[in-house]
Amino acid sequence: FKRYKSISPSIDKLHSELSAIVGKKNAVSSLAAREHHNHDESHHTGGSPAIVVWPNSVQEVSEVARACYLNSVPMIPFGTGTGLEGGVIPKTESVTVNLTNMDAISDLNIEDFDVRVQPGVTRKALNREIRNTGLWFPVDPGADASICGMVATGASGTNAVRYGTIKHNVLNLEVVLADGTILNTGGSKRRCRKSSAGYNLTELFIGSEGTLGFITSATVRLHGMPESTLSAVCSFPSVQDAVNTSIQVLQYSIPIARIEFLDNVAIKAVNNFSKLENKIAPTLFLEFHGSEAGAKEQVNQVAEIAAANGGTQFKWAETVEERSKLWQARHDTFYALLALKPGNKGYSTDVCVPISQLPAAIEHSLSIVEKYGILCGIAGHVGDGNYHCLLMLDSDNESEVLRAKMAAEEIGRKAIFLGGSCTGEHGIGIGKRELLKEEVGLETLNVMKGIKNVLDPRNLMNPFKGLPEI
Ligand SMILES: Cc1cc2c(cc1C)N(C[C@H](O)[C@H](O)[C@H](O)COP(=O)(O)OP(=O)(O)OC[C@H]1O[C@@H](n3cnc4c(N)ncnc43)[C@H](O)[C@@H]1O)c1[nH]c(=O)[nH]c(=O)c1N2
Ligand SMILES: CC(C)CC(=O)C(=O)O
């Protein structure tokens, strides 16, 4: 294989130092390793890392960080590479730290509903491991992402309306800073539901996108498995009718577990891709959790609201297999939409607005994609006010790439105008750094910069991501 040829001699020196820490086979600069770590699932592009390392323990992560710090070489944490904002893509000569070798699940406290996971543990692996305990970890970004990666991006998914986002499900984090310092954000061994002790460093690291340090373990909350689960699909005469239904469900405080919106384009795509036969219309995918009586009561209330908004009768997923097929189809919406234009890349927006502003925001988004002539499907976690316009683009077509970028920016800006955010769950990454400035304002951005400066004074943790240059 071709080894990486660095422009700076310090990279060769660093490679020897890293090999001494993690072992020769875990410090690699082969083309295959570099290319495996030069992309995520987004349309974003950039360079490849100079070296990829696979540490096996928090002590090794700390020593790796120390070596990079002393050689002033940037570091990029790598989870499972399912991110949608280019967060793992090097923008300068860097070392990528792949954390998947650290895959221990420990400290499972069934009575307290909590567990500790290292960065190599994905949400599906955790749920497999605890399946006989009656507990589960509900945060589900569709992809089988690492839980620490989900912490790093501030992820959520289809269950957030009932169980909260990752932010609501983290109790403590173990973190390694750029200079190798190891700390626990809530203090060592802390795993209580509440704490008012000092600044909330745990939340500081949630959504930090690898720019403040490595998350080397997360203590997360678990939930009791519902006694009864019912899933259904309901279609509506218009986008407004579907969205109004979800707003009213929330206004009536119905504890719905999932309420997901798909527009006509997205429904057509998932029908083709996942062999479903849904009516081509604005649609809600719904799920109800509770006791048998409780879930049925929710169903009756939501059915009444849906009918008042012109919704069809619920089409039920009757068996466990049908239910998982339905939700797999929802999780595959990204790939289903891409299959509409083979060879295209997907550019996903991720705005989140106060739920009352959803109809105006979606209507505006549709007018924007029409204005720029971009094929787009919409999928949304409407119960959270969060939706994605998945813009399909031919990355060789410069005009289309530019138009998609302008459309995404206008959609993000409108959400900010409506009191919302340019990103509900995917993060800032490479593409939304300017929008972050508009969203939080210069004063707040300056405080963020100050925090970054304290934790990473040499700007070595995942530079050119998240915060814009001021
Ligand atoms: C089909 C499909 C569908 C979805 C999604 C993806 C795909 C492919 N996602 C996005 C994605 O799954 C989500 O952002 C995950 O949290 C990324 O986790 P990875 O482990 O893959 O992080 P990945 O390796 O991609 O890294 C992402 C960022 O986090 C940093 N990072 C990763 N691990 C770290 C660690 N241990 N310490 C410090 N920094 C770390 C990286 O440096 C990078 O900046 C999503 N998301 C979502 O919230 N809701 C959704 O509905 C979906 N849906
Ligand atoms: C590309 C996006 C549509 C992925 C996502 O976040 C989702 O499906 O909810």
Ligand SMILES: [Mn+2]
């Ligand atoms: Mn999503």
